Amino acid sequence: MNVRQWWRDLAMGARFAFTGGREGWVRMLLTGVGVGLGVALLLLTTAVPNALAVRHEREEARLDYTYGRTTQPRADDTFVIADTDTTFRQSEVRGRLVEPEGPRAPLPPGVGRYPGVGEMVVSPALKSLLASDGGKLLRKRLPYRIVGTIGEPGLVGSHELAYYAGAQGLAARIDHSQVNRLDHYGDPAPSTERADPVLVLLTLVVFVVLLMPVAVFIAAAARFGGERRDRRLAALRLVGSDSRMTRRTAAGEALAGSLLGLVLGAVFFLAGRQAAGSVEILDISVFPSYLNPSPLLVVLVAVAVPAATVAVTLLALRGVVIEPLGVVRAARPARRRLWWRLLLPVAGLAMLAPMLGQGRDQGNFNQYLVSGGVILLLVGVTALLPWAVETVVARLGSGSVAWQLAVRRLQLSSGTAARMVNGIAVAVAGAIALQMLFSGVDSVYTTQSANDVSRAQMQVSVPSGIPLAAAARKFARTPGVRRAEGLAGGELGDSGKDPRSSGELTVGDCRALREVAALPSCRDGDVFVLEGGQHDTPQLARSGRTLYFDPSYSGDRGAEIAWTVPRSMKRARSVEDPTNVRRSGFLMTPGALPAGAARTLYQYVYLSLDESVPEAKEYARNTAAEISPMADAAAWASTEQSKRFTSIRTGLLVGAACVLALIGASLLVSQLEQLRERRKLLSALVAFGTRRRTLGLSVLWQTAVPIALGLLLATTVGLTLGAVLLRMTSTPVRVDWASVLSMAGAGAAVVLAVTLLSMPPLFRLMRPDGLRTE
Template sequence: MIRTWLRELGLGVRFAAGGGRSGWVRTLLTAAGVGIGVAVLLLAASVPTVLDASEARKDGRQPVGGMGEDVAPPGPTTALMAWSGTTFRDTEVVGRLLQADGDREEAVRPPGVAHFPAPGEMVVSPALREMLDTEGELLAERFRGAEIVGTIGPEGLKGPGEPAYYLGSDALDTDNAWRVTEFGMEGGQSPLDPALVVLIVVMLSVLLMPIVVFVATAVRFGGERRDRRLAALRLVGADIAMTRRIAAGEVLFASMLGLVVGALLFLVGRELVEGLSISTISVYTADIVPVWWLGALVVTLVPVIAVGVTLAALRGVAIGPLGVFREGTTRRRRVWWRLLLVAVGVAMLVYFGPDDPGSAVNEWGISAGVLLMLCGITALLPWAVERVVTWMRGGPLSWQLATRRLQMNSGMAARAVSGVTVAVAGAVALHMLFAAVETAQRKPTGHDESRARAVASSLIDDTAELGPFVDRYAATEGVTSVRGYVRGYADLDVTPDAEGHRPGTPFHIGECRVLRELIETGSCADGDVFVVPASFDEGVVEPGDRLDLSGYSEPSDRAEPVWWTLPGTARTIGDVEAPNGDLYYGVFATPAAMDVSDASDLSAVALVTTVPGDEDVVEHLRNTAGLSEWREDVQVLSDTRLTSQFVTIRNALFVGAIVVMLMIAASMVVSTLEQLRERKRQLSVLVAFGTRRGTLGASVLWQTAVPVGIGLALASAGGTALGVLLLDMVGAEVTDWLAFLPLTAAGLGMILLVTVASLPMLWRVMRPDGLRTE
């Protein structure tokens, strides 16, 4: 029996491969559809490998060493390294300062760096070199004319699009930099917020589900001609079981050919990926390798799905020696099992959802629930199209031609838009969840941009450096005002604890006009002192207390005390919030009241206001701070910020959505071409009998528009319901009830564009020579 089955499967393969031009066109269309889906699935199967390789390179450039008391002794191969990254137009630039302890030729080098940079030299990544070439002086000014002497190799970058640099320095010591003995240390992974885990699970389900639907749709291309050919086989003696195995052999050959096409598309696509950089995501070609078991799963499941879908489709068709009964009145589709899929999906989401927003997430249970709901929504589409078109009567001739065609066989039209339906349904749910999670992940910073656009700070050795520091920022392009003061830290004159530590308090020294910006001074004159109590008990100072200004350092490194007594005339006022969200507290004094000439660990701070609406002023401020000056920093103020984890997920969603939309557009083109090829003879007959081409073109558009409209309505309702369930799961509220409107419009626009693009082929298939047959 097995030999007989294999012979019949082989006969199906012969029909697919040797069926002449028509057979090869049908086989190639199916292979093209399956190949597109396989290529995307192989790409998805490579994501774990890409992430692992990127993290491995990131860990490989982490320094092994220490700073402060735990630092290793200098040696011929050791080096000092300090972090000095920057931001340019919302793009994070990874940066390090390097200084060799001995000969630079012998010093340990980060991965990908062939030449240890001397002071004033730097090694940059290809992406940063491109940014310097395109952005010109605005970015180059930040590097103070440093000479580029090399390029960071792939082993030192997370991806080809990562901007990074290593800048040589001669101002590092173990107080401000790590002494590095080697590179390569595994970094810690911070756990994801449960809401982000749910978002990732839903995102993967939504992005991959349309691909599976498209593969299942592609294997049914040419279904009507195949059925008629099987009827001819029945006429020469084949039974029903034999015809089904022959059909399975045909689609098996096409799906195997599709695997080859998909593998070729994947190999070609991975060669092009390295040159692309979308947002902050970039990938090396060598990293795009499918996980072996995921790749094996794709290679195994695609033929199984193809054969399974074909056999399931044949169960609803009565193929006899005299014809196929599908073209007559067929049994109406049942709805109970379709609704059952949706109900089971809802039950799984409710059951496997976290008990509270902070608890652990069952990724597999949630993923299964989302997939079942999307499958149910997709399965409802053929039933909904069949029910709606049975009620359509009358109208223009083009409308009647379209509705009659749909009434005779609505399955093909429904299958053609099933991928769009599941994509829009998933996108609606994902958009609702995304909007709510973004609201939760957008953390308020407490910054007050009305008081300052940025806060600049720099370590100084003497208060005399405050004036030049303020003047540098005041001269920066786009700056309207700068208010500077000196900040430091003092210890109270109390008995140290067992470890030698004493409670302390910050102090701020500035002119009265500056202090009025920091605290509510009331009347103020040079020589006045103010005290703002802290919101906690430790470090509370009162008039008459004696403070040590020798600096905030470890007890073992503490210098000789520099005493200063808080005058009894100091006024106590309430705490005030700083422009950067911190609470001001401690001692606030005018220059004449507090002598800090012998103090250490002082900082100059400047509150900078800028021209409203000038975005480049932020870059000018960062240029003023520079990179080699590790002692100086500029904090740009903003009302809110997004967590870095959410930004990464958002960028990944953007990339995935582009890939899926391109795949859906390609699937619609292939599907439309198949429908037109199937109807070539009928359209030619209508043209031969005098039907206007415009009427036929409109009928084809109506035939696509009706299922699309029904599918988008079903997707909007189902996607909104899924979104509400997911939001309830993460404890969030609906922030956008109309999320389906732009997505529905995008899906409708994409379908219309693909349909219009297929009109040239429509005109060709309506020629009279389409009547010729063998």
């Protein structure tokens, strides 16, 4: 057999696909759309690593470190920048106040010129928000005139909220924390931190789990319209072709459909890529230009998809005898064998076994063994499901007319029924395993907040130089604020320079000090020494001793304000403050502070909110912005979670939603194709008096039985894979049944939605005129 003959037969099949009349066109269109959807999702998935890399590069390029012990000397290429990030409802707003100090001061990425005082340049998303009715509260917080927009190079996503506002006099506020002088943007020392092996494992498994259902779907799409195609191939046998030539012709027809699918997939990908820039899912957004898949991966998809389509077609035809007078399908097929189907999941478990108990402390997981093991386990679902459907439906008994019609159809074509739900089963199995893994390691990446959220729900840092008592009173008058307590903190040393011993200092009015200590009595001008704190320093509390506010250390000059410990100092017992810390050192009321000492303190206002007031947090943030643009209002939460862990989980949810939508579309196409092939049968049943309700129920049963078996098998494999992954990370095996049931329920919901959407076409096909033929 030479290559030329192969090529001629494949070309003949392709011509049949394009010139085979309406039937050929419909089948090729079904295959093309099915393969195209799969190709589009493959391309979008392969573009994700590049999108993440570009987001990281953009973030690195615009970094502006405001914290550090040293400050650049002023020059014509320096600028002063202040971090004024805020939160609006659930969205983060990246904010910066900037003041260039010379003509050569570098511009932030994406910004054409520095805004003047009272002006700002904003991201397109922030500009739209401020112009909408929903942005009224935020407009009060950003009282600057918009003079431009930030370009794409300065943003990490199309929906990012960000601004740069012009300011003056920032140099006087440099505090090495929120305000600093810089001469460049970008990270001077990129992180070389070792990746967490468990997070790498999570990322790897997420990609495998999301791509496997796509591969299964493409394989199923290659077999759309198979029965009609085989009947057409019988005509080729009648005019003299042998069985091998017939199979090659069928492969050519499938190849044409897959090539059309590649073209449609590219169109779908470009449309999806463009649409990706206009949506935000779980606070993640990208620009269309980010979604550029690697050329090597594009070539791999372009070669692998047609090759897989041809291979699937040839494999499917092995069990079909195409003769000149028809297709032999009615003969009882050989029973499917179980032993080789079990080898796949067993081999997968064997590949994962060497990494059991490895945890996060024993180096990285072998990515090839992980990928291979997970793939084999998930492929095992597609191999076991046809056997399970065949075995179960062969034993189903009598029932209603709808049940009997459904069971008989399943007994005649159990393989087709299994193929329809294979993608759902694989997706659910992978999702269950990942949910188990996420739930198991969640506690490692989630920490309980130390803050007492029953006493305060927000903490506002107030810049020094602003009267703390006045700020607290302003917060107390804010809608939604029940109580506002202002406390300031600082350091007292036993010498002005490089003290050998130092202690804490807390300043506030009597009411605020009672938040941190049990006071015997209190009035303005009192000083207390705390007992029972975490770091008591009794040697500093001797009457008559001179201590120094804000002492200097090498490389960092402080105010060095002298203060003498008074003889009238009282003792107080330390209690847990709103951050659940027992403070130590000294307590002072404002009247006891020496001149100039207030400017050396860091100041906080703790807010107790009335959660019944809508937008209470936004009112508090607006008040903070009125007090000072650099007042940082932070909402407290009972738990805090690793950002990278959260982003991986977000990626799983977004990817799973896309995969389930794709599989739902594939199921709908497959269901419509099945109904179209059975049009004459349905019309005959209606003509003989079968009720439409009965036929509708039969279609529902035909879908429900395989999906029930598929979800049961998927749950078993998913729980097994999840348990193995948990053992690999040295995490106790625990089944999160709520997640398991939710994943299975999502799969069942997709199938139910597809069945309901197929009902209108089904009823249109149930017409006696469907018996007409030419």
